Amino acid sequence: MKPKRPTLRDVAREAGVSYQTVSRVINDNAHVAPETRDRVLQVIETLGFRPNRAAQILQTERSHTLEVVMPYFGFNRVLYDMARAANQLGYHFVISAISSEEFPKTLLTARSRLIDGLVLIPMIPFNDNYDELIEMTDGLPFVQIGAKLGANLPSVIYDQARGARLATQHLIDLGHRKIAEISGPLLNYDGCDRHEGWRATLEDNGIEPGPSVEGDFTIDGGYAAMRQLLDSGAEFTAVVIGNDSMAFGAQTALRESGIRVPDDVSVVGFDDLPESAHFVPALTTIRQDFTVLGRLAIEYLISMIENPETPVHQRVLLPKLIKRESTRAV
Amino acid sequence: MKPKRPTLRDVAREAGVSYQTVSRVINDNAHVAPETRDRVLQVIETLGFRPNRAAQILQTERSHTLEVVMPYFGFNRVLYDMARAANQLGYHFVISAISSEEFPKTLLTARSRLIDGLVLIPMIPFNDNYDELIEMTDGLPFVQIGAKLGANLPSVIYDQARGARLATQHLIDLGHRKIAEISGPLLNYDGCDRHEGWRATLEDNGIEPGPSVEGDFTIDGGYAAMRQLLDSGAEFTAVVIGNDSMAFGAQTALRESGIRVPDDVSVVGFDDLPESAHFVPALTTIRQDFTVLGRLAIEYLISMIENPETPVHQRVLLPKLIKRESTRAV
DNA sequence: GATAGAATTGTGAACAGTCACATAGGTTAT
């Protein structure tokens, strides 16, 4: 019934060497004579031997497994890109999709769950303090995706405020003076920094910030936020919207009210989703390259795991303005 | 430097019991006196003891880890939903994002990598034969997402042909007689079945199938396919498109050629992405609930793991026509 | 009050590897 997999010792017996020699072969240790190595490899092949990872992990205390802890959906693309980067660098990649209550427990148990390193998706109010996080992860290396610019946290981020500046300045350059906003959640770093960038840019230009409504990064949230903006009777000729998804929803609300984009109102989003270029009108937006973001995060994390001397730093990427048809001069 | 985590034996010594008793406590074994259990739990708490999973796995040969093997990106949402379902049922969830060449090796090594079960994303030409797959996975339980209807494979699927029938019949009912298609990859089960459903429905209604172009499920692919259709000079008043992403791209191509949707051409997609309802015009499409799909797949897989008697079967979901503004009577 | 039976607890071995160190044999330098 149970054929039982061959072990290192089975291979050793069959090849007429000690188990240690077999261990050396599977670990590419230099001190093995070429002909011995070949013979052992031959036996491994015919017996179909595979080293048992549990036993290896138990002994070495290294699992070559990374885990991303995500308390909500919304990082689909970067998820795949990180998995791919990790796999290519010889690491497994585990997703913990949790509710926010489970966050501390997930971090706390990571070490005994044989995780070598963590990718954290920011979760206010947990992610402000490096020391606190270090304690929660029991010293396990981690990299956070997104954080305040200048935070003393191992993190990979896009300079969100800079992105918001690009977006807002673009509108100002087009002659807009009444510039509203649908922000992301202000408890979220990205949402907050974008909001701040919008506000600061207007202020720098001596323009009174238009009304701002807080959204939740979802399409439906964008729709609701725009409804709210319209119902409030606020006047504006342009809107900066916290991400492209919300921009889609918001434009539905505008259309329903007979307001044309970009004729009556200009719209800028964030992210540059694949759909954004094909939207009607094609969405002007701030592009972030999630593949690069994911890869940098994984590489940074692995360097922390493999070399504890790696200094804590921030990797900051600069977003890019993509001009399309949803913005126009007044 | 290295504080060394407490082990089961440390707890046992501290609590004045044997290590076996501690083991019983952490495994909720019935045969432990309540006061002993409380004392042990107390010590576990103060010592901060966590069982070492590697040791547990080594002994039990069960890791409580599921793995999804995906050779390409495109299942973002179902990924998150599966991870969540798995976590809720006490399983870890690993993503292997691989190139298709690595597919056989990934399956072969799954067992020694301590995986309890696999979720497979169909990969022609590997996924036709149950026996072959069983051999590749070394008897490890697996569930495939997507397969031919009626295939003798543990699988969870939407009845794609049925979906295509709904879409095509809807167009026929609106009076369309020249119905083109942009199919998904015909080497893909979903793509192929949808294509077949489109063809069969037209045939059943005595209508000559319009031209069909093969796409690749991406937005850009949809754009290119529609370009090709238009350049060929084919006449059609409606198109069935293999998924919503391609429909987005295709509509850009139509717009560029001055063809209006739905006035000149009606369009039906597949999937009902969150964006689809907000597209201009709002996309008529065939809805599939990926959350349900993911949950069914994970539950099925776990039932196979925990009860080997689970019969091989297919779980078939029925998609739903969502009528919106991209289709209109001729 | 002896005895069967159940409940609770303990002991030794096993899981499948790796690490640290020991040993055998072959070169090279003095």
Added chain:
DNA sequence: ATAACCTATGTGACTGTTCACAATTCTATC
């Protein structure tokens, strides 16, 4: 010729848990 060193290989111990079984204690029954 011999010490010194390097390469190739082997041995024993160890990782932290669970399993199978043994031993002890307690309770109930006659």
